[in-house]
Amino acid sequence: MTRTLPVPTEERFTSRLRSPAVAARIGVWLAVAFTTCFVTGLISHYAQNVDHPVPFPTSPAWGYRVTQGLHVISGYAAVPLLLVKLWTVFPRLFQAVPLGDLRRLVLHGLERVSIAVLVGAALFQLVSGIMNAAQWYPWSFSFRPSHYAMAWVAIGALLVHVAVKLPVIRDALLGDVEDTTHDRPSATREGALSRRGLLRTTWAAAGVAVLATAGGSVAWLRQVSVLAVRTGDGPQGIPINRSAEAAGVTTAAVAPGAYALELVNGATSLTLDRADLEAMTQHTEELPIACVEGWSATATWTGVRVSELMALVDATGGPDVVVTSLQRFGAFSTTMMQGGFVEDDRTLLALRLNGEELSLDHGFPCRVIAPNRPGVLQTKWVTRLEVST
Ligand SMILES: Nc1nc2c(c(=O)[nH]1)N[C@H]1C(S)=C(S)[C@@H](COP(=O)(O)O)O[C@H]1N2
Ligand SMILES: [Mo]
Numbered sequence: 001m002t003r004t005l006p007v008p009t010e011e012r013f014t015s016r017l018r019s020p021a022v023a024a025r026i027g028v029w030l031a032v033a034f035t036t037c038f039v040t041g042l043i044s045h046y047a048q049n050v051d052h053p054v055p056f057p058t059s060p061a062w063g064y065r066v067t068q069g070l071h072v073i074s075g076y077a078a079v080p081l082l083l084v085k086l087w088t089v090f091p092r093l094f095q096a097v098p099l100g101d102l103r104r105l106v107l108h109g110l111e112r113v114s115i116a117v118l119v120g121a122a123l124f125q126l127v128s129g130i131m132n133a134a135q136w137y138p139w140s141f142s143f144r145p146s147h148y149a150m151a152w153v154a155i156g157a158l159l160v161h162v163a164v165k166l167p168v169i170r171d172a173l174l175g176d177v178e179d180t181t182h183d184r185p186s187a188t189r190e191g192a193l194s195r196r197g198l199l200r201t202t203w204a205a206a207g208v209a210v211l212a213t214a215g216g217s218v219a220w221l222r223q224v225s226v227l228a229v230r231t232g233d234g235p236q237g238i239p240i241n242r243s244a245e246a247a248g249v250t251t252a253a254v255a256p257g258a259y260a261l262e263l264v265n266g267a268t269s270l271t272l273d274r275a276d277l278e279a280m281t282q283h284t285e286e287l288p289i290a291c292v293e294g295w296s297a298t299a300t301w302t303g304v305r306v307s308e309l310m311a312l313v314d315a316t317g318g319p320d321v322v323v324t325s326l327q328r329f330g331a332f333s334t335t336m337m338q339g340g341f342v343e344d345d346r347t348l349l350a351l352r353l354n355g356e357e358l359s360l361d362h363g364f365p366c367r368v369i370a371p372n373r374p375g376v377l378q379t380k381w382v383t384r385l386e387v388s389t
Pocket of ligand 2: 376
């Protein structure tokens with residue numbers, strides 16, 4: 001009697017492209033992409049946490065822009081690599097379970113679990129990261145803690161996977177790509193492509209993914225970057241992350257008479273209006289905004305040094321400062337600026353952007369712009385600077 005199973009058996013997959021010789025080569029590049037993503041992700045996480053004893057450095061000013069750009073680009077590049085790699089190893093999912101032998105059954109089960117964790121974590125990271133770059137949050141969990149926690153799961157599972165597969169990987173990489181030593185017995189059918197052809201197509205797809213996203217950070221690639229969520233457009237040549245309307249900041253709230261900037265240092269405080277800020281010494285800096293969601297752009301900012309403002313309330317030597325925005329809805333209305341940023345001469349409360357008065361969407365009457373700082377901490381519509389207690 002024959003029984004038809006709802007799932008195919010491993011033998012049904014006959015393409016010789018589904019070979020460890022192919023998988024190992026793609027695996028090398030996938031490991032490079034994931035490691036780049038992991039390391040740059042840790043840097044970004046560190047830069048956004050403002051309560052650790054060793055603050056994020058303020059130099060080089062473009063540092064965070066580069067690491068965050070690499071983070072997003074390597075994440076997108078990993079997508080085609082992961083898909084092709086999963087395709088090459090897919091038949092293994094239907095391998096016969098060694099039911100008769102307990103030891104082999106346990107090993108088989110452990111391998112399956114570790115692969116499931118790896119694939120699950122890798123897919124979660126890529127999908128959640130891309131959705132974040134697209135500013136699409138259909139989920140209820142908080143993005144950053146989950147993306148961060150899952151990064152450790154993914155990198156841990158990757159290390160276990162590489163360790164387990166090391167003998168096969170080494171053999172496959174040392175041998176020719178056409179070598180069949182580690183192939184499944186049924187993987188003999190010639191494909192439409194040669195193995196080299198499949199690899200070249202995969203590298204090309206990863207290259208296209210890079211070009212399609214790199215324009216989010218590299219200005220001269222903007223025209224080809226169809227997947228870069230924000231182009232160079234936006235008022236004053238810079239994209240808008242959250243508009244004044246979305247943040248609940250109205251024209252009335254920033255009008256002369258209504259708007260005030262409070263400087264607070266314990267019992268000492270001072271209230272300024274925008275004209276007072278304009279009357280102070282103006283400084284001009286060229287600094288990037290590097291959004292954690294993947295785009296970045298450099299601009300020329302003019303305004304007042306935060307250190308000079310804090311000195312008006314006797315707060316010198318770079319204390320930590322709490323920055324409060326006029327914003328009424330959503331996160332990031334209050335941010336912490338660690339002393340190193342407060343002290344740095346390049347850190348401004350900017351009044352002007354690219355030679356024009358700051359537009360409302362870019363943070364009018366004034367906004368923080370500091371070197372080497374995640375965009376999310378470059379607070380707009382600032383109304384209060386208070387020495388942290
Ligand atoms: N008050 C406030 N400031 C904010 C934000 C915000 O949501 N509220 N978004 C931040 C983020 S995530 C980025 S990337 C930058 C972008 O600045 P821009 O909109 O002027 O380009 O502003 C930052 N400043
Ligand atoms: Mo951002």
